[in-house]
Amino acid sequence: MTQQVFRADGAKITAYLDAPEWEGVPAAALGAFTCKTAAAGADVLAQALAFIREAGLRRVIGPMEGDTWHSYRFVTQSDGSPEFLMEPAQNPVALKVMQDAGFAQISSYFSARVPLTQTALTAPPTTAAFEVTPWDGTNPEALFDQVFTLSTAAFSRNAFYKPIGRDAFLAMYMPMVPLLKRELIFFARRPDQSLAGFLFGTPNYAEGPKPRSAILKTYASLEKGAGQHLAYAFHKAAVAEGYDTAIHALIHEDNLSALRSAAEGAEVFRRYGLFGLVLDD
Structure with missing residues (x-):
């Protein structure tokens, strides 16, 4: 099994065991992360990390739905303007849950208008x-x-x-x-x-x-x-x-x-x- 979905009260996350490498080291990815409360989000995140650890992987990247061909990235800063077509949706609760679990930013992106x-x-x-x-x-x-x-x-x-x-x-x-x-x-x-x-x-x-x-x-x-x-x-x-x-x-x-x-x-x-x-x- 290369991926697994974990659910709790109002929260869901998918763990992918065949994610892209991170700095040349095999990694897992966490994607499709939604949660109504931080507590439920922390619950499913803990389950997913335990699954990844049991699979023998020690590096985890996210949010990423398996690879960069699919949806990835959190919105980290915004001027409040409406989302544009195919833009990652803002997900502040899930972002904070991952940060509280020790995730740190490893790659940065932006959108600009002119x-x-x-x-x-x-x-x-x-x-x-x-x-x-x-x-x-x-x-x-x-x-x-x-x-x-x-x-x-x-x-x-x-x-x-x-x-x-x-x-x-x-x-x-x-x-x-x-x-x-x-x-x-x-x-x-x-x-x-x-x-x-x-x-x-x-x-x-x-x-x-x-x-x-x-x-x-x-x-x-x-x-x-x-x-x-x-x-x-x-x-x-x-x-x-x-x-x-x-x-x-x-x-x-x-x-x-x-x-x-x-x-x-x-x-x-x-x-x-x-x-x-x-x-x-």
């Missing part, structure tokens, strides 16, 4: 290494198949990376197809048409059927400069589509994209954390 009138003012230097074009809106399964191949290569060096199978990836992302807006999805292709990078943007449908903000959700690249060109194309397209705000979503504080977001003048409105605990022997 008026689109401040973005895409200067085009990146021209390059012959790749060309950025929008998705044509056809064959979404082929789209996600390409995204899977590049993602596994681009993210493999990231902390807490764990491989995922192609079928599992497609099963997770194909339900998103009705939300896709082709004008906000871009590819960077080399002269031989091989994929050098991609960017996924989406309207912030959490605002309703006519959102005013567009989310720069995910981008990855294998060529130097491709990320900058993709972000420029996204901001320019979002302006043309009539959005007034860009949300730079869920950025790791140490990533180059954090510097690019700051350079655009984006202001942080939410911070997130991934937490870890080393169990005593």
Whole structure:
């Protein structure tokens, strides 16, 4: 058994025994943690930690639903603005329960917003290494198949990376197809048409059927400069589509994209954390 759900009065948590490694050491993860009271939360957390200890693991990370392809991170700081589409929900009681149990923050992230009138003012230097074009809106399964191949290569060096199978990836992302807006999805292709990078943007449908903000959700690249060109194309397209705000979503504080977001003048409105605990022997 690689995972187990634990429940108490109004609380639930899932322990995963095959989580990503933490600093090169096998680790377990705790995800889907909800609790109405701190006492009930502490109860299920203690049960989950006992299960992990019995399995022989001593490092625990969370919140994480098995891997970073699925939901992970707690909101740690907020200006109170509404959640955007696909953002981790605020869970202050569960966060405090884990902190009280000794979990400390081991990775930091943020989301920022910027008026689109401040973005895409200067085009990146021209390059012959790749060309950025929008998705044509056809064959979404082929789209996600390409995204899977590049993602596994681009993210493999990231902390807490764990491989995922192609079928599992497609099963997770194909339900998103009705939300896709082709004008906000871009590819960077080399002269031989091989994929050098991609960017996924989406309207912030959490605002309703006519959102005013567009989310720069995910981008990855294998060529130097491709990320900058993709972000420029996204901001320019979002302006043309009539959005007034860009949300730079869920950025790791140490990533180059954090510097690019700051350079655009984006202001942080939410911070997130991934937490870890080393169990005593």
